[in-house]
Amino acid sequence: MTTTAGPPVLAVTSAGKRFAGVTALEDVSIDLYAGSVHALVGENGAGKSTLIKVITGVHPLDTGQVRLRGEEVSFASPRAAQQAGIATIYQEVHLAPQLSVARNFFLGREPTRFGSLDLRRMNREAQAELEKYGILADVRRPLAELGLGVQQMVAIARAVSADASVVIMDEPTSSLEPREVDRLLDVVALLKSQGVAIVYVSHRLDEVFRACDMITVLRDGRLVSTGPTAELTRRQLIARMLGRDAGELSEGNLTRLNSRREVADAEPVLRAEHLNRRLVLEDVSVVVRPGEVVGLAGLLGSGRSETVKALFGALPLDSGAVEVAGRPLRRQTPASRIRERVAMLPEDRKAEGIIPGMSIRDNIGLAALPQLTRGGLVSRKKVDDIVQTFMKRLRIKATNSNQKVSELSGGNQQKVLLARLLCLNPRVLLLDEPTRGIDVGAKAEVQALITELAEKGMAVVLISSELEEVVEGSDTVVVLRDGAQLGQLVGSDISEDTIMDMIAEAASDEAPAVAS
Amino acid sequence: MTATEIEPRADWRSRLPDGPAASTWLREHGVYVALLLLVLYNVVATANFVTLDTLQLLFSQLPPVIIVSLGMALVIGTGGVDLSVGTTMAIASAVLAKMVIAPSQGGFGASITVAMIAAVLAGLAVGVFNGVVIAVARVQPIVATLGVLVAGRGIALVITGGALIELFVPFFKEVRLGKLFGVPYVMIVAGVLALIISFLVRRSAFGYRLLAIGGNRRASVLAGLPVKRTLITVYALSGTLAAVAGVIATARLRASDPSYIGVLFELSAITAVVVGGTALTGGRVRILGTVAGAVLIQLLETTLVSHNAPDSVARIVEALIIIAAVWIQRTSRRNR
Numbered sequence A: 001m002t003t004t005a006g007p008p009v010l011a012v013t014s015a016g017k018r019f020a021g022v023t024a025l026e027d028v029s030i031d032l033y034a035g036s037v038h039a040l041v042g043e044n045g046a047g048k049s050t051l052i053k054v055i056t057g058v059h060p061l062d063t064g065q066v067r068l069r070g071e072e073v074s075f076a077s078p079r080a081a082q083q084a085g086i087a088t089i090y091q092e093v094h095l096a097p098q099l100s101v102a103r104n105f106f107l108g109r110e111p112t113r114f115g116s117l118d119l120r121r122m123n124r125e126a127q128a129e130l131e132k133y134g135i136l137a138d139v140r141r142p143l144a145e146l147g148l149g150v151q152q153m154v155a156i157a158r159a160v161s162a163d164a165s166v167v168i169m170d171e172p173t174s175s176l177e178p179r180e181v182d183r184l185l186d187v188v189a190l191l192k193s194q195g196v197a198i199v200y201v202s203h204r205l206d207e208v209f210r211a212c213d214m215i216t217v218l219r220d221g222r223l224v225s226t227g228p229t230a231e232l233t234r235r236q237l238i239a240r241m242l243g244r245d246a247g248e249l250s251e252g253n254l255t256r257l258n259s260r261r262e263v264a265d266a267e268p269v270l271r272a273e274h275l276n277r278r279l280v281l282e283d284v285s286v287v288v289r290p291g292e293v294v295g296l297a298g299l300l301g302s303g304r305s306e307t308v309k310a311l312f313g314a315l316p317l318d319s320g321a322v323e324v325a326g327r328p329l330r331r332q333t334p335a336s337r338i339r340e341r342v343a344m345l346p347e348d349r350k351a352e353g354i355i356p357g358m359s360i361r362d363n364i365g366l367a368a369l370p371q372l373t374r375g376g377l378v379s380r381k382k383v384d385d386i387v388q389t390f391m392k393r394l395r396i397k398a399t400n401s402n403q404k405v406s407e408l409s410g411g412n413q414q415k416v417l418l419a420r421l422l423c424l425n426p427r428v429l430l431l432d433e434p435t436r437g438i439d440v441g442a443k444a445e446v447q448a449l450i451t452e453l454a455e456k457g458m459a460v461v462l463i464s465s466e467l468e469e470v471v472e473g474s475d476t477v478v479v480l481r482d483g484a485q486l487g488q489l490v491g492s493d494i495s496e497d498t499i500m501d502m503i504a505e506a507a508s509d510e511a512p513a514v515a516s
Numbered sequence B: 001m002t003a004t005e006i007e008p009r010a011d012w013r014s015r016l017p018d019g020p021a022a023s024t025w026l027r028e029h030g031v032y033v034a035l036l037l038l039v040l041y042n043v044v045a046t047a048n049f050v051t052l053d054t055l056q057l058l059f060s061q062l063p064p065v066i067i068v069s070l071g072m073a074l075v076i077g078t079g080g081v082d083l084s085v086g087t088t089m090a091i092a093s094a095v096l097a098k099m100v101i102a103p104s105q106g107g108f109g110a111s112i113t114v115a116m117i118a119a120v121l122a123g124l125a126v127g128v129f130n131g132v133v134i135a136v137a138r139v140q141p142i143v144a145t146l147g148v149l150v151a152g153r154g155i156a157l158v159i160t161g162g163a164l165i166e167l168f169v170p171f172f173k174e175v176r177l178g179k180l181f182g183v184p185y186v187m188i189v190a191g192v193l194a195l196i197i198s199f200l201v202r203r204s205a206f207g208y209r210l211l212a213i214g215g216n217r218r219a220s221v222l223a224g225l226p227v228k229r230t231l232i233t234v235y236a237l238s239g240t241l242a243a244v245a246g247v248i249a250t251a252r253l254r255a256s257d258p259s260y261i262g263v264l265f266e267l268s269a270i271t272a273v274v275v276g277g278t279a280l281t282g283g284r285v286r287i288l289g290t291v292a293g294a295v296l297i298q299l300l301e302t303t304l305v306s307h308n309a310p311d312s313v314a315r316i317v318e319a320l321i322i323i324a325a326v327w328i329q330r331t332s333r334r335n336r
Helices: A048-055 A078-083 A101-105 A119-132 A148-161 A178-193 A205-211 A234-242 A246-257 A304-312 A334-339 A349-353 A360-365 A380-393 A410-422 A440-455 A467-473 A496-509 B019-045 B052-077 B085-100 B112-135 B141-160 B170-177 B185-203 B205-215 B217-222 B227-253 B265-275 B287-306 B311-333
Strands: A010-019 A022-032 A037-041 A063-068 A071-073 A086-089 A166-170 A197-201 A214-219 A222-228 A270-277 A281-288 A293-297 A319-324 A342-345 A428-432 A459-463 A476-481 A484-490
Touching (some): A010 A048, A022 A037, A022 A048, A022 A197, A048 A166, A078 A086, A101 A119, A148 A166, A178 A197, A205 A234, A281 A304, A281 A459, A281 A476, A304 A319, A304 A334, A304 A476, A334 A342, A342 A410, A380 A410, A410 A440, A428 A440, A440 A459, A467 A496, A484 A496, B019 B265, B019 B287, B052 B085, B052 B185, B052 B227, B052 B265, B052 B287, B085 B112, B085 B141, B085 B227, B112 B227, B185 B227, B205 B217, B205 B227, B287 B311
Parallel strands (some): A037 A197, A086 A166, A166 A197, A281 A484, A428 A459
Antiparallel strands (some): A010 A063, A270 A281
């Protein structure tokens, strides 16, 4: 196989695609070369997913063509694309979690012996293949027992071992820990050295700059630019993705950096003490005052989401007490918290947040239903008023409030969920990954909103897997590891270095976690 | 760049860019089209179809199916299913008989009003039981209600002492034959119930919650909705409506026969609901569609009977319709 240069393995020429009259892709061309990593970036709704889907046969093209090694192709299904050597790795692992790692590795092309599965051969070969990618797991164990990152890599190894010459990765790192990201990028480098053409879709710009040779920027379904990574600065890239002036962007960042406030010594509005839950939380205490942003820092699995869930009553506790405005709450249910105007934005927008079949309007009104209802009937006028107010305030982009929420981009869905919470006029806002998986523009808007709400006296608890976001946005940071509290940082003590030091120090005290 | 030519491709999907839209239309309106086709077929092919008698017969058969289907639509809207409706009808019928017959025959000799109230309360009790098992004990709806499906008819037989009880109640004649402006009372009852349920789904907080739970239960819990209370209410309504249908069926039969009343009603109701465009996965309820679906199922049976097809054929056709309806739902959800 050749590496770099030469004719492209896969070439898309002036691709166009419309859905129900809406242009999803217009005149987009992209060339993929063997042994080259090509980043595909853009805000949500830029057309990245559509481009991937027309390449892999999920949607047929309206105009333009796809050429694989010079020959025009039009795959009737993702399976046909796979057989032609185009493998797609999605952010959710599309494998069978209950089957063993080896069986997943061979899924759909299992070796047989006398008409039955040759398990020994499968285990042996899977183990050997996976070792090449640094996966040292016991291949006889169910896939579900592995970490998400390792599952992701099994999926990649599986795809590549099935003779893929093109590997498309759609946000492969969005749910991975930093350590896992490193390993994934090692695998990407390995594939690259084997002459595979790689498409890498990611919101995380450092990964893009670290791993990719070429960057293609899409915006509103059109090609903005395509070229070598070396010719772009980070600032330029962000500007191209947003279609904004680079200067304006940096200005926005500066204001946020300077907006750290002194929190008055007000009475805490939320006080949670000695929260315990076997194997999940160990003596975690959180106190939040009006106008204060408390960040929860820690790695994935450190108990930060569980802490927020416990504060919200969505996690049963073995012991511990939660007080809102000085009143102890006996019932550990979300409904009891909402009555006390404590609201939570869940981590998993799709599974725990939106009601996909419902309209924007109905999704926004959901939590505040009791306030919008009289005599058992929902007041249309009240709902309309509140929905209009928040759609305007949060700048939710939609044709109208009756549009289905599932048709919106991730950023706008997140804003719908925030609107749902703000309808409650909450005293405490618990935000679990408010900016995950949303585009740069919406992210800045959400961050600004959090700051604004805190300035108006709301108490906020913030979780983000981006340390920078926690550091910049919080007045107090609680550092967690393995479900236990490592300590608390206030004001000028908060920095990425201090937090990482705390986590690293705690880690060295004990045997390192088994890296599957 | 070469000039782009829009050539037709071999891929049929590219020529049907609105494929999902078309099947969404079919999902929402298919039941009306099917109903229209069936009526047209009957007008052409069935002797004496276009007579007042046929309409009267249909009107007298329809109410129980419609009423049961209304409750089923709510249950399916939450993403559940209620397999116990048929046996709930039998239980209500048995309770009605037990209440109304004379003490000398082992009954309570109660007035028909009291007996009917008791029958409906029995249905409510079955529904609440289902709801508690499903919402609180978190047993899957299909399993929980299957239990009642299996046990219910036995309970009904125990109540009636294992036999068919003939009932001579003057009021039943009213139920069978009474009309207002030519429309049978029972049909009016079914219509009013349909309107009430439709209103609940569209306008009430209860309907809103029901659809949210069906759409995403976890998200509904986290939005602070009273999920358990809502689910129990939904199953309680389903049980109550089934009991009302059981009373009507008893009046038509002039007897309580636990091994006949409500048999396979769960199947007809599920068919009516699904054919009418309600999503089996929950989150979307179509009441008018459900009523049309019930009419479709009943008319289909009538058609087959009038063409001398055995009852078993009707069940096969019903099953095929369910499969087709679910298939349409699936295709319209693709690419979403």
